[in-house]
Amino acid sequence: ITLHLVTADQRTRELRCAPGQSLMKAAVDAGVDQIAADCGGTLTCATCHVYVDEAWAARLPAPVADETDMLDFAAAPVKPNSRLSCQIVLTPDLDGLVVHLPATQY
Numbered sequence: 001i002t003l004h005l006v007t008a009d010q011r012t013r014e015l016r017c018a019p020g021q022s023l024m025k026a027a028v029d030a031g032v033d034q035i036a037a038d039c040g041g042t043l044t045c046a047t048c049h050v051y052v053d054e055a056w057a058a059r060l061p062a063p064v065a066d067e068t069d070m071l072d073f074a075a076a077p078v079k080p081n082s083r084l085s086c087q088i089v090l091t092p093d094l095d096g097l098v099v100h101l102p103a104t105q106y
């Protein structure tokens with residue numbers, strides 16, 4: 001599937017990746033350094049914070065309470081479309097997903 005990652009300074013990077021993994025893993029493996037993911041996906045760091053494009057936000061499963069709680073620790077401002085990318089599983093229907101990267105994770 002193809003993802004479109006938009007940096008805080010509006011540069012878009014396209015990522016081709018296999019479904020079944022998390023968005024965090026796909027981004028880290030591709031060297032996207034705007035996603036730090038210090039905890040490796042165990043929902044204890046909030047350095048994998050992203051903003052899911054408004055057009056896509058409602059198409060993702062709602063965050064579990066632990067994700068919402070951990071988002072409070074995100075460095076960049078939290079918005080209604082904020083998610084932790086380690087909790088977003090890339091399914092085939094997310095082909096074309098647009099995600100905005102925050103200016104900082106710290």
Ligand code: FES
Nearest residue numbers: 039041045046086
């Ligand atoms: Fe740590 Fe997502 S990688 S919360």
